[in-house]
Amino acid sequence: MSKAATKAGPTAGSKPARARAGRPHAAWALPGVLFFAFFAIVPMALAFYLSFTEWDGLGDPRPVGLDNWSRLLDDPRLTQSLWLTVLLTVCSWLFQTVVSLLLGVWAAGKQRNRAVLSAIFFVPLLLSSTAVAVLFYALLDPNFGIIQKDTLGSSSGAFLAIVFVGGWQFMPLHTLIYQGGARQIPAVLYQAAAIDGAGRYRQFFSITLPQLRHTITTSSVLIVVGSLTYFETVLILTKGGPGTDTAILPYLMYEAGFKSYDFGYASAIASFLVVAATGLSLLLVRLTGFGSMRSTREGM
Amino acid sequence: MGYTSNGGRSFSRRWVLGAGATTLLTTGLSACGSGGGSGSGGSTLTAFVYGDDAVKVQQAAVDRFNTSAAAKKAGGKIKLERIPGSDYSPKLRTAMGSPGAPDVFFNWGGGSIKPYVEAGKLIDLTDVIENDEVLKKGFLPSVLAAGDLKGRHYGVPMRGMQPVILFYNKSVFAEHKLQPPTTWDQLLDINAKLKRAGITPFALGGSDIWPELMWLEYLVDRIGGEKVFRRIQDGDAEGWGDPAVLKAAEMVRELVDDGAFGSKFTSVSYVNGGAPAVFAKGKAAMHLMGSWEYSTQLGKFPDFAKKELGWAPFPKIEGGSGDARNVVGNPTNYWSINARVRNKDAAIAFLKECASRTYARDLVANGDVPTTSNAALLLGDAPNPEYARFQYQMVEEAPAFTLSWDQALGDELGTKMHTEIGKLFAGKSSPGEFVAACKGLK
Numbered sequence: 142m143s144k145a146a147t148k149a150g151p152t153a154g155s156k157p158a159r160a161r162a163g164r165p166h167a168a169w170a171l172p173g174v175l176f177f178a179f180f181a182i183v184p185m186a187l188a189f190y191l192s193f194t195e196w197d198g199l200g201d202p203r204p205v206g207l208d209n210w211s212r213l214l215d216d217p218r219l220t221q222s223l224w225l226t227v228l229l230t231v232c233s234w235l236f237q238t239v240v241s242l243l244l245g246v247w248a249a250g251k252q253r254n255r256a257v258l259s260a261i262f263f264v265p266l267l268l269s270s271t272a273v274a275v276l277f278y279a280l281l282d283p284n285f286g287i288i289q290k291d292t293l294g295s296s297s298g299a300f301l302a303i304v305f306v307g308g309w310q311f312m313p314l315h316t317l318i319y320q321g322g323a324r325q326i327p328a329v330l331y332q333a334a335a336i337d338g339a340g341r342y343r344q345f346f347s348i349t350l351p352q353l354r355h356t357i358t359t360s361s362v363l364i365v366v367g368s369l370t371y372f373e374t375v376l377i378l379t380k381g382g383p384g385t386d387t388a389i390l391p392y393l394m395y396e397a398g399f400k401s402y403d404f405g406y407a408s409a410i411a412s413f414l415v416v417a418a419t420g421l422s423l424l425l426v427r428l429t430g431f432g433s434m435r436s437t438r439e440g441m
Numbered sequence: 442m443g444y445t446s447n448g449g450r451s452f453s454r455r456w457v458l459g460a461g462a463t464t465l466l467t468t469g470l471s472a473c474g475s476g477g478g479s480g481s482g483g484s485t486l487t488a489f490v491y492g493d494d495a496v497k498v499q500q501a502a503v504d505r506f507n508t509s510a511a512a513k514k515a516g517g518k519i520k521l522e523r524i525p526g527s528d529y530s531p532k533l534r535t536a537m538g539s540p541g542a543p544d545v546f547f548n549w550g551g552g553s554i555k556p557y558v559e560a561g562k563l564i565d566l567t568d569v570i571e572n573d574e575v576l577k578k579g580f581l582p583s584v585l586a587a588g589d590l591k592g593r594h595y596g597v598p599m600r601g602m603q604p605v606i607l608f609y610n611k612s613v614f615a616e617h618k619l620q621p622p623t624t625w626d627q628l629l630d631i632n633a634k635l636k637r638a639g640i641t642p643f644a645l646g647g648s649d650i651w652p653e654l655m656w657l658e659y660l661v662d663r664i665g666g667e668k669v670f671r672r673i674q675d676g677d678a679e680g681w682g683d684p685a686v687l688k689a690a691e692m693v694r695e696l697v698d699d700g701a702f703g704s705k706f707t708s709v710s711y712v713n714g715g716a717p718a719v720f721a722k723g724k725a726a727m728h729l730m731g732s733w734e735y736s737t738q739l740g741k742f743p744d745f746a747k748k749e750l751g752w753a754p755f756p757k758i759e760g761g762s763g764d765a766r767n768v769v770g771n772p773t774n775y776w777s778i779n780a781r782v783r784n785k786d787a788a789i790a791f792l793k794e795c796a797s798r799t800y801a802r803d804l805v806a807n808g809d810v811p812t813t814s815n816a817a818l819l820l821g822d823a824p825n826p827e828y829a830r831f832q833y834q835m836v837e838e839a840p841a842f843t844l845s846w847d848q849a850l851g852d853e854l855g856t857k858m859h860t861e862i863g864k865l866f867a868g869k870s871s872p873g874e875f876v877a878a879c880k881g882l883k
Contacts (some may be wrong), residue, residue, distance in 0.1 A: 197853075198534045199560040283705035284719050293648070294707030294867070382648060383707045384869030385860060399531055401853040402556070 164350040185415060191408035198402050209409035218385060218393060224298075226389045232304045237364050238357070241312045245319020246349055259320065266313040274377035277306045281378070296386040299379045303387060306374050311367065315360045322356030323349060358429040362422050369418045390414055434437075484517045484784045486544035486791075489533055491774070492523030495600060496770050498803045502794050509794075517787025519545070530852065537562060537779075544782040545791065550588025550596050550775045551674065551844045552851030557777070558590055564778040567594045569789055579796030582613075584812040584841040587772035591675065596775025597792040601809025603731045604838050605655045611751045613640060613726045621753035625663075628756050632701050635726050641703035643820040646711030650859045651847060653866045655729050656696075658769040658846055659755040666763040667841035674849045681879035685761075690865055690872035697866060700742035712742060723743040724725035729755070732832055733769055735825070736808055752828065754835060768839040771848065773812045805829070812836070856883050 192209050194202035213219055248259040265273065281292045281302060292298040330348050339347065372391040375381060381396065382389030388396070390410060398407030473499065490499050500521055507518045522543065524532050529547075536542050537557060548554050557563050570576045570585070578686055580598050588596045617638055622628035635642045646652040661669050665685025672680035696702065703725065711730070721742035722729040728734060737840045738746035757765030760809075776795065778788045794800055799820075801811040805819045810832045816839070823829035836842060847855035861878045864870040 197556050197560075199538045199556055199562065217611075278713075279529050281708070282715060283708045284715060284724065291705040294705055299708075380648065381860075382650075382863050383867035384864035386867075386869065396856060400856040402534060403853055 151420055179196060188408040188411045191404055192412045194405045194408075196404045198404060202405070204403065209405045213409050213413060219390075221385060222388055222390045222393045225387065226369060228364055229300070229304065229371065229389055232300075233307055233368045233371075234361060234364050236304055236308045237312050237315055238361065240308065241315035242319050242353070242357070244312070244316045245321075246323045246345070246353075248316060248320045249323035257277060259316075261311045262316055265310050268310070270310060270373040271377065273306060273310045274374045277302070277309075277380055294383055294398065296383060297384060299387045302378060303371075303374055305377065307368070307371060310374075311364070315364065318360050318363075319353065319356060322353045326352045330395055354429070358425065361429075362425050366418050369414060369421070400429070452672045454726060485520050486517055486783060486788055487520050487522055488776070488791075489522050489524055489529075489536065489543040489546040491529050491547050492525050495804075495807055495809060496521075496523050498800070498807050498809075499599070501803055502800050503791075505799070506791050506794050511790040511793070512787060515784060515787035515790045517784035517790075519787075519791050521772055542779055542781065544779050544784075545776050545788050546779070547599070548596060548775055548777055549710055549771060549844070549848040550773075551590065551846045551849040552855065554595055554775075554777055555851045558595060562780050563595050564780055564782065564785070565593050566597065566778070568648040570594050570597070573793070575793050575796050576759075579813055579815075581812050581814060581837060583839055584772040584836070586845045587842045588775045596777045597795055598773045598812045598819060599776045599792075599795045601732075601804055601807075602773050602812050602832060603733060604768045604832060604839075604842070605659065605729060605731050605755070605770040606734070606832070606835075607727060607729050607753045607755050608720070608734050609727045609751045609753065610720065610725075611724060612747045613723055614751065619726075621751065623753075624756050625758040631726075632696075632699065635638040636700060640723070641671065641719070641725040642701045642727060643703075644709075644716045644720040644728040645706040646709050646716035647701040647702070647706040647707055647863075647866055648710045649712055650863045650866075651845070652711050652716065652730065653693075653782050653862050654846060654859070655731075655769070657689055657862065658843060659729070660692055660758070661685050661763075662769055662841075662843055663755065663763040664688050664761040665767065666761075667767055667843050669845055670846060672848070674844075674846075676881060678880050680780055681876055681882075686879070687872055690875045692866075693865060697868065717741060732810070735828055752831060764840045766835075766839050767841045767843070768836055769843045769845070771845055772836070772842045778783050809837075854882055 191202060193204060193206060195205045195208070196202035244262065248255050248262070268276075278293075280286050281288060283289060283291050283294065292299070293303055326349060329350070331344055334344050334348055370391055371389060372395065375387055375389060375392045376395065379387045381392045391414065394407050394410040396412065397403045397410060401407075488503070490496055492819060503519045503521045506512050512518055530553075531541075533546060533548075537546075542562075554563060576597060584598055584602065585594065588594070588598070604859075607621065613619075613635075614621070617634060617640075619631050619634065620627075622631055628678060632642045658670070665683055665688075669680065669683045669685045672683070709719065711717065716728065716730075717734065717737050718741070719725045721738055729785075735750065735752075738750055754765075754768075776792050778785070778792075782788050796813055798815060801813045801816055802819055802822070804811040805816070805823050808824050808827050810820065810823070817830075817833055820826055820829040820833055841847075847859060849855075850858060858879065861870070861875055861882070864878075865872070865875040
């Protein structure tokens with residue numbers, strides 16, 4: 142996403158000659174491209190190749206054609222996983238977007254206490270996902286934690302815990318994005334609206350929200366793709382349980398690969414995830430008109 | 442994961458990255474090494490070992506061996522590589538697929554080595570053991586057999602025994618005038634009395650699943666005998682259809698529905714100390730757990746371990762055809778030899794060290810109960826001789842010692858079976874569905 146955005150940005154409307162003079166040579170991108178190729182493209186291609194083989198980590202991978210993929214289609218756990226992943230994505234999106242949008246818009250104000258509070262809100266993002274999950278695991282301990290209930294042992298409790306912990310950790314980032322977005326909105330719009338007699342809520346729904354629509358897209362793509370690859374929290378909090386009720390796709394992949402040593406099947410799940418995540422983010426961008434890069438300031 | 446005292450096999454992303462890097466490094470390094478030419482100063486064999494507290498016993502054995510006449514005769518030495526417990530299985534798996542593979546390595550026998558055997562990476566030790574007096578007579582036969590794969594030996598016992606034992610809280614039992622159960626009816630009776638008194642009868646670390654597995658292992662064994670699981674272990678998935686499995690699953694559901702494990706067990710873990718704490722603090726009266734529960738409690742709640750911790754065998758089940766003396770758990774751990782070992786004679790000479798009296802004595806001093814046939818004589822020196830003798834007798838008299846199912850089935854099947862057991866205990870599947878799902882595992 143970010144690559145597309147940076148590429149589209151500076152070229153728009155600039156003269157070719159000036160662009161050539163003012164921009165660095167393409168070779169400058171080489172280290173970055175190589176790094177990306179070696180650590181992202183090559184492993185991805187390798188995983189795709191492995192998805193057509195049977196490999197237990199010992200000896201050589203044995204080609205099995207489409208076996209893993211047809212297994213994937215027949216696997217009832219995949220259906221459940223897919224549904225859980227979609228549900229998790231939707232719930233995370235709703236929870237994180239609503240809360241961080243409100244927090245971000247609020248934090249875009251200028252009073253001093255807001256700055257201090259914003260800094261405090263930012264703290265969870267500085268912790269590693271593993272540390273956050275371990276922390277919440279201790280807090281949710283049914284016998285010695287703060288909520289002495291079987292939270293992680295019930296399907297809905299475990300699921301909501303994952304949504305909440307993920308939200309707690311990543312909302313600061315989205316709050317920051319919304320804060321930045323909200324600060325970009327020209328004050329004249331609000332002044333004009335105030336003259337016309339618009340109240341706080343009217344201003345929020347008629348100015349702030351429409352002005353933030355690209356920000357919402359950016360943040361949403363991050364949340365959606367993030368939720369699709371959500372892993373550590375599930376591993377530490379629930380291990381996919383109770384039963385298989387929180388075994389989302391990345392966890393299923395981990396289990397197949399690093400617990401069952403069924404790397405072929407795990408690679409098929411991984412490849413499926415890559416395709417799904419890419420498709421979904423493209424779709425989001427297309428639907429929201431983000432790709433056309435129309436400014437929110439048009440007509441101003 | 443089987444019942445390793447440190448529990449789960451969870452490992453972080455950092456581990457995965459680390460393993461990748463390690464593999465690259467070891468691959469690269471050994472590639473350089475082979476160019477340099479070995480042979481100067483004899484061969485040094487590497488041995489991978491599970492790196493917990495007990496490793497000092499193996500280190501001492503290595504040190505002894507390296508200066509022994511046997512090592513000189515075979516022209517080889519051993520270098521021990523300790524691998525942190527939770528990383529052991531995946532690390533071994535990556536190493537065995539690379540040129541940096543160990544010559545000798547620690548394992549759980551049975552299914553835990555099956556992929557290696559099938560890939561032709563292990564030396565079949567059956568003839569070696571049969572033709573060697575020291576190895577043949579050195580170990581308890583049930584223990585030696587438990588690590589077998591289709592009747593062939595691939596490993597030599599090298600650590601203490603880890604039978605699953607029914608632990609109980611002596612003061613809770615005394616307060617409510619209870620005796621440890623010897624029959625299933627007594628167990629149900631105690632269960633009812635404890636519940637009336639507001640005490641959870643059994644602690645259970647359900648979120649790890651392997652503590653739940655222990656219940657099924659004993660129930661199936663007591664109901665149908667050891668042959669039920671033996672058939673499954675030998676690759677016949679139809680074995681899950683044995684009536685004993687269904688009956689055991691139904692008994693599990695009855696216990697769960699009855700509240701025998703309390704209402705929160707699915708989110709309690711053994712690994713993080715949850716279940717042992719529930720037990721030690723008297724919130725639960727009993728705990729079905731591997732023999733390491735004693736040392737776990739001794740570390741976390743020493744007073745409880747010394748004064749209140751009681752132990753008993755799993756009760757017999759009326760009408761069951763299994764021998765009530767049968768034991769489940771981890772008979773012990775084994776050393777196996779890589780088929781591409783650099784010096785086979787030296788490796789075998791080293792394995793003989795594990796049958797020695799000095800080695801057994803070291804294990805005893807460390808709180809372990811050795812699986813050597815001479816161990817009984819040494820148990821007086823154990824930190825708790827009474828407990829050590831109980832364990833030794835339990836295993837020595839056992840007609841069969843069934844290896845933890847997950848270890849016996851290997852990682853792939855074991856993981857899938859864990860999922861089904863988790864669902865059964867959490868009430869996500871019925872006993873009938875459990876059996877059907879297990880029959881479909883492959």
